Amino acid sequence: MQVVYVMVANAGLVTGLQQEQLLELTLPYGGVDSIIMLPGKSYCFLIFKDVLHASRAYVSIHGKIKLTPNDSGPLYLAYAERVPEFSHSWNYYQKPPGLILLEEFVTEDEEESLLNCIDWKTTDSHLGQTLKHRRVKHYGYEFRYDINSVDKDCPLSEIIPSECNFLLDRLKENNANVLSSFPTQLTVNHYQPGQGIPPHVDTHSAFEDPILSLSLGSSIVMEFRHQIGQMIPVLLPRRSLLIMSEEARYAWSHGITPRKTDVIPTQSGDLTIQQRGERTSFTFRCIRKGECTCVYHDQCDSYKKKNSISKVHIIDDVLAAQLESLHVHEVYEEIANHFSHTRHKPWPNVVSFVQSLPFGSLLVDVGCGNGKYFGKKTGIFEIGCDHSVGLADVCRDRGFEVFNCNCLSLPLKSEIAEGCLSIAVLHHLATKERRLRAVEEMVRILLPGGKALIYVWAKEQERYKTQSSYLKQDRKNRKKVCDSELKHGQQHSDASKSKDTTSNKASSQFPSLPIHTNRTQFQHQDLLVPWKLKVAGKAELDKTTEASHLESSQEVPTFYRYYHVFQEGELECLCSSVKGAKPIQSYYDQGNWCIVLEKI
């Protein structure tokens, strides 16, 4: 019998459809072989075993039944001659290369004893954490989610339970001699129905090949994804051992969608829905000594580190100075007036800080720009300094004291100020050492008890599900757009056409720095951010750090500013190395990481 394709309109990934919902509706008619969901579409396809089952479903559903009561209209079905190539259709026999599944790896008794040997109520509370998706416990070494790796120098006191000792022998019995020695790390995950784990590749440099995962308590469907777009769902039966080796371990991500049911194939090959139970996985791994040497470079952190692909490792101070000169100082000189026009709304928290200074204080604003934070409090003396001659001029024109200098060497005496500001400055420094030096200089000029406030651009532009005003500005780039690697000369041939090279060509000297797409999430920490210069005309009243909604045109010079955007915790970590000061407050403010330091 020929399979029959039925297109279902008003139901697709874009409408928020879950496979399970549609299957719950159509399965009673029987004969559903497969369901094909397409990304970004509001329709999907059902594949029926035969025309009998297809027509039963068609007659009952088409134009008559809504998928959910809140839908504005019913589902519309149509017969199709074929279905698209790209699909998530279930193929029970297809597995990523290197994936081995050993069913009934443990007995029911062994399953019970393994589940019982895990003490979730551990006294070391940080070792038995409750993450938002599932409970986790580590043995041997702790997996650190903040660095996405293992601290190889810090073994845990809790070693892998002796109940697991059967592992190597059991593998031999199954003719799966994939391990030469007993694993050195165990992670136990406990999933309630509805919990999952986002797709990920286990960090190459942290763990060897293979990785073994035992499923206890319940079966589940794990989804494997390859970079090129393929997704393969794999059913992990209860008490089975999953072995991820070679390509499956290194190049495919694995994840569990947080939901309460899974779509699985039945004996006869068509689809059904299975409720999830509480599942506990035991994932055994061998800590890798040294770096990974695999061939799967795109997912390999060792390879990327060695070849400086996704990061710019500027170790050289001279090179850092050159980068800053070209992509910070020169740019600000060129854009000073335009920049100043867009910088007149001060951030309230910074203003509060200034106003909290006692009467008779000296306030130094390092990197004061146009003096945005001056004049907010009477009875204090304000001195600004900035590298940019153009911006300092604006500051001076507004009636404030200012001088030019480099923030790495402040020409100021020590212990003179009650307050110090560094707003949107540190992120223009190209090495950690230089950023540290800048903070040390600020601490040096503070009086004991004096406070410094530092704001830097955050890599995380979305926080607590709220987008920063930087992101909200976006009109054209609603979806996340990846940064583009600079291709020599290609993108910026327009810019170089302007006769007097006022727009610096983004970086023939720094070709590995990615160019950011304005008003999108940051994909890298070190990058170049475009600034389209608006020439004489009405000033844009921009609330945040980017200007100009001009259509990209050959007339508009574009400048590229260097930024090192800070990850969560990074600013605190940097300041913790500064002697003589302690952090008294740290927070997130509209796309910035912020800290207040007090001089001891």
Added chain:
Amino acid sequence: MKLLTHNMLTSKCLKGVNVGYPLGIVAKDVKVLETEFNSEFVSRIIPKLDWDTLWNAADSIGHAGDLPRAVCDDYENDVEFLKKVHHVLVEVEVIEGELVCPESGRKFSINKGIPNMLLNEDEL
């Protein structure tokens, strides 16, 4: 550049300079700008100052007037004294000129009231 600012500036950041304070002033254009006087503010600022430097700086540009060479004991209550200090600290501004490092002789120009203390790579 006001003399209050000058009182805080140093060239110690230069390579090879040990103290770098006080900076000499060569003034080509000085302006006087009347600003609102607040006695409490001036009282609070005085302890931060290197008085000799203030007096010498004011004198070198011809604006010391009858500013005393030393701070009197009860200055908080001496309004006349405080007014003189106020004048010298914030009302006198060097618009064009130079600051000079006392050890190396290195000059930093002052343009439009803004001292330029940007260093070259080899000076850091």
